[in-house]
Amino acid sequence: MEDQPLGWARVWYALKREEDEGLLRQGAWYPVVSSGVTRAVVEVSGQRVTVPQEALEVRNKRPEKFTVVYRTREDPNPARGTRADVGRRYGVCPVCATRLPFRNNVIPPVATCKQCGHQGIVAWWETG
Numbered sequence: 628m629e630d631q632p633l634g635w636a637r638v639w640y641a642l643k644r645e646e647d648e649g650l651l652r653q654g655a656w657y658p659v660v661s662s663g664v665t666r667a668v669v670e671v672s673g674q675r676v677t678v679p680q681e682a683l684e685v686r687n688k689r690p691e692k693f694t695v696v697y698r699t700r701e702d703p704n705p706a707r708g709t710r711a712d713v714g715r716r717y718g719v720c721p722v723c724a725t726r727l728p729f730r731n732n733v734i735p736p737v738a739t740c741k742q743c744g745h746q747g748i749v750a751w752w753e754t755g
Contacts, residue, residue, distance in 0.1 A: 632658030635690065636669050636683040650676055654694040654719035654726075659685060692750035693718040693727065693738050720745055 635656045650671050651657070657669035657676075667683055668675050698704065698715040706712040718727040718738055725742040729735070739746040 630660070632660060632670075633662055634659040634685045634687050636667060636678075636685045637694070638678065638682055639684060650674070651678070652719070652724060653698075654696040655724035656686075656690055656694075656721055658689075690721040690750075691745075692748045692753065693720060694753055695719075695729075695734060695749060695751045696726075718749055721747065 636659050637654065637656050638651045651669075657671055659667050660670050660675060661668040662680075662685075665680055666677050667680055667685070668677050669683075670676075696717055696719060700715070702715075704712065704715075713726045713728040714730075716729050716732060716734070718729060718734075719725070720727065720740040720743060722745040723740060723743040725740050727738055727740065734749055734751045736749060737746065738749050
């Protein structure tokens with residue numbers, strides 16, 4: 628992305644739309660490239676995606692804390708049964724959106740991303 632983002636946004640999972648399935652990931656933060664009264668455009672893996680403003684949480688700067696995602700038993704998990712399955716509770720790196728498994732239901736106070744090396748607080752109070 629060439630320009631500075633207007634902010635950083637993540638989708639409120641309860642308001643996630645079917646057409647965004649596979650694009651917008653729970654707990655991940657995306658750069659906001661434009662914003663209007665009712666819609667914002669975020670960049671996801673090089674693609675621009677239009678999202679209703681009410682479906683987004685927007686911050687001025689990129690978060691540094693890991694988001695914690697809690698999945699219910701009914702939530703879809705395409706990785707179930709594979710090595711990529713991170714379970715029903717996992718962290719999301721604020722820098723690269725890599726999922727970090729929390730084994731034995733233990734949420735550590737600090738985590739390090741194995742993908743990009745970012746280290747930060749695990750914000751269990753900020754669920755994605």
